[in-house]
Amino acid sequence: MQVLALGATIALGAAPVLAQDAAGQTGKQAQTGGQAAAPVWRHGLSMVGPLKYAEGFQRFDYVNAAAPEGGEVRLNIMGSFDSTNPLLAKGDLAVGLVGPTADASGMSMGLVFETLMKPSMDEISSTYGLIAEAVSFPEDIAWAKFRLRAEARWSDGTPITPEDVIFSFEQTKALNPQSEFYYKHVVKAEKTAEREVTFTFDETGNKELPHILGGLLIVPKLWWQGQGPDGKARDISRTTLEAPMGSGPYRLVSIAPGSALRYERNPDYWGKDLPVNIGQNNFAAISFTYFADLDVAFEAFRSGNADYRWENSARRWATAYDFPAVKDGRIVRESLENDNRNSGVMVGFIYNLRRDKFQNPKLREALNYAFDFEELKRTIFFGQYDRIDSFFYRTELASSGLPQGKELEILQGLKDQVPADVFTKPYLNPVGGDPTKMRDNLRQAIALLKEAGYELKNNRMVNVKTGEPLTFEILLDGNTIERVALPFSQNLKRIGIEASVRSVDSAQFTNRWRGRDFDMLYLGWAQSLNPGNEQAEYWGSQAAAREGSQNFSGISNPGVDALIRKVIFARDREELVAATHALDRVLLAHHIIVPTYASKNSNIAYAKRLKHPDPLPEYAVGFPALWWSQP
Numbered sequence: 001m002q003v004l005a006l007g008a009t010i011a012l013g014a015a016p017v018l019a020q021d022a023a024g025q026t027g028k029q030a031q032t033g034g035q036a037a038a039p040v041w042r043h044g045l046s047m048v049g050p051l052k053y054a055e056g057f058q059r060f061d062y063v064n065a066a067a068p069e070g071g072e073v074r075l076n077i078m079g080s081f082d083s084t085n086p087l088l089a090k091g092d093l094a095v096g097l098v099g100p101t102a103d104a105s106g107m108s109m110g111l112v113f114e115t116l117m118k119p120s121m122d123e124i125s126s127t128y129g130l131i132a133e134a135v136s137f138p139e140d141i142a143w144a145k146f147r148l149r150a151e152a153r154w155s156d157g158t159p160i161t162p163e164d165v166i167f168s169f170e171q172t173k174a175l176n177p178q179s180e181f182y183y184k185h186v187v188k189a190e191k192t193a194e195r196e197v198t199f200t201f202d203e204t205g206n207k208e209l210p211h212i213l214g215g216l217l218i219v220p221k222l223w224w225q226g227q228g229p230d231g232k233a234r235d236i237s238r239t240t241l242e243a244p245m246g247s248g249p250y251r252l253v254s255i256a257p258g259s260a261l262r263y264e265r266n267p268d269y270w271g272k273d274l275p276v277n278i279g280q281n282n283f284a285a286i287s288f289t290y291f292a293d294l295d296v297a298f299e300a301f302r303s304g305n306a307d308y309r310w311e312n313s314a315r316r317w318a319t320a321y322d323f324p325a326v327k328d329g330r331i332v333r334e335s336l337e338n339d340n341r342n343s344g345v346m347v348g349f350i351y352n353l354r355r356d357k358f359q360n361p362k363l364r365e366a367l368n369y370a371f372d373f374e375e376l377k378r379t380i381f382f383g384q385y386d387r388i389d390s391f392f393y394r395t396e397l398a399s400s401g402l403p404q405g406k407e408l409e410i411l412q413g414l415k416d417q418v419p420a421d422v423f424t425k426p427y428l429n430p431v432g433g434d435p436t437k438m439r440d441n442l443r444q445a446i447a448l449l450k451e452a453g454y455e456l457k458n459n460r461m462v463n464v465k466t467g468e469p470l471t472f473e474i475l476l477d478g479n480t481i482e483r484v485a486l487p488f489s490q491n492l493k494r495i496g497i498e499a500s501v502r503s504v505d506s507a508q509f510t511n512r513w514r515g516r517d518f519d520m521l522y523l524g525w526a527q528s529l530n531p532g533n534e535q536a537e538y539w540g541s542q543a544a545a546r547e548g549s550q551n552f553s554g555i556s557n558p559g560v561d562a563l564i565r566k567v568i569f570a571r572d573r574e575e576l577v578a579a580t581h582a583l584d585r586v587l588l589a590h591h592i593i594v595p596t597y598a599s600k601n602s603n604i605a606y607a608k609r610l611k612h613p614d615p616l617p618e619y620a621v622g623f624p625a626l627w628w629s630q631p
Contacts, residue, residue, distance in 0.1 A: 039138045041135070073308060087217065096111045135214065137210050151271075164219070218247065259290050609629055
């Protein structure tokens with residue numbers, strides 16, 4: 001199931017289990033007289049356990065159905081944008097059009113474009129009908145049908161049709177390599193009734209496919225095939241800055257290219273009374289201002305020119321929120337776990353294994369010993385972060401200790417294809433924090449580099465065979481992580497490694513990782529509690545060979561490929577957890593990343609007039625979808 005990847009319109013996660021729905025039905029066909037009856041139509045899909053909300057539910061429990069409507073919320077966002085085309089894997093998409101996002105806006109919703117189904121925020125992985133009112137699929141999951149709502153409309157009042165859904169699916173696969181890979185087992189979309197689209201799969205038993213199709217973004221076919229205000233034909237294969245037509249609760253009404261956006265609520269929004277929308281979309285207007293500098297953006301918030309801020313700096317959160325508006329209560333501060341309760345994360349310095357110098361896993365392991373997390377935690381993190389030690393950090397899917405039970409059985413079946421260390425050596429990050437520990441860590445790094453064929457000569461780490469010094473560039477998206485990367489670089493220099501740090505703007509950073517033009521970069525992956533098909537995008541051999549995939553490291557390994565398949569086709573939750581533990585353990589043993597840090601909390605600050613439900617949903621802060629402005 002797709003989740004956003006860190007630092008990009010980043011990253012995926014889910015391997016579903018055919019769960020019972022709220023009525024106790026399973027995905028199996030009913031048997032009548034020895035013959036399989038037609039599959040049932042479902043109002044929702046659950047990947048873990050039964051659906052919480054039965055058919056005919058009135059609203060989600062966590063919303064305030066009496067929330068006042070109106071008011072404007074002003075947001076700051078880092079970077080820039082050069083496109084409003086939501087399907088294209090080119091350029092930087094304007095924030096707010098689709099959701100959720102992984103940027104500093106903290107957006108939990110798409111304002112303009114919608115999907116076939118909508119997730120709830122108080123279940124791990126459940127979705128309910130939005131554009132589609134129901135979904136159906138057979139026991140072997142050879143296909144899935146979605147029945148569209150008769151009332152579903154574009155913002156100009158025209159109906160959303162099966163042709164729109166088919167067009168959206170075909171263009172999504174054609175224009176975005178990541179989506180093409182994600183939906184590669186969905187081979188056909190066709191209209192099979194007046195309001196019905198059927199998707200056909202090229203394999204059976206992939207329990208996640210109906211669910212990920214529910215997340216398909218729907219765009220209007222006729223609008224994209226029509227003419228723009230300039231009289232020229234629109235081209236969905238190119239970037240544009242025209243305000244697009246969507247079906248969502250807001251319209252994009254103002255664009256200052258690269259710098260500002262304004263959305264206003266559509267008073268004729270077709271879905272405002274749907275159960276999945278009651279108590280939501282309360283703001284009359286939402287505006288964004290883009291900034292190139294984090295400190296300038298913070299000053300804009302502090303001076304009252306923005307209403308909500310997601311704070312990503314531990315230092316700033318600990319030391320800079322002492323201005324008058326905080327002291328007198330005009331600005332409210334909260335640290336909340338909600339957004340992180342149903343997701344795992346891995347972030348850090350990722351090796352590009354396509355570079356010859358990084359082929360040896362001993363070398364990759366060695367460099368981890370030069371990263372002194374404990375010193376950073378003491379000096380610049382104010383104790384707010386913890387070291388990441390799993391690709392599924394913070395979740396039950398994270399491996400630990402030595403493999404046991406079903407996980408051990410899975411790994412033994414692949415014994416010749418996985419590193420031997422997974423059976424005998426638990427993954428542990430080096431611990432620093434004082435000069436003695438760091439001296440020991442750097443000595444260990446030198447020993448591992450020696451095993452990898454390197455030696456110190458004239459204070460430089462060189463390849464014994466070629467005499468080539470070990471040098472590389474660390475690529476950063478802006479200067480935010482420089483305070484982490486520079487100490488890492490300085491420690492590497494102590495053992496003769498020249499690691500330069502280069503900060504570039506977001507557009508250049510994106511282009512370089514898409515084009516594999518880097519030695520090491522700082523990025524990561526987000527994970528849901530239901531990993532599945534997206535794991536092939538992150539770690540699969542086919543993704544490694546494709547530009548623009550989220551296999552940033554380029555790992556290409558038959559053992560990893562086999563474990564990905566075991567995750568995707570896990571028969572139940574127990575098997576899924578075991579297979580994911582095994583995959584996590586093997587990825588850690590390949591040392592494709594120097595893991596850094598994460599926090600369990602999201603730090604937010606906002607104007608006192610902004611209100612949210614209390615309690616918030618279990619798995620989301622829900623901004624701005626659930627929030628409102630108090631008159």
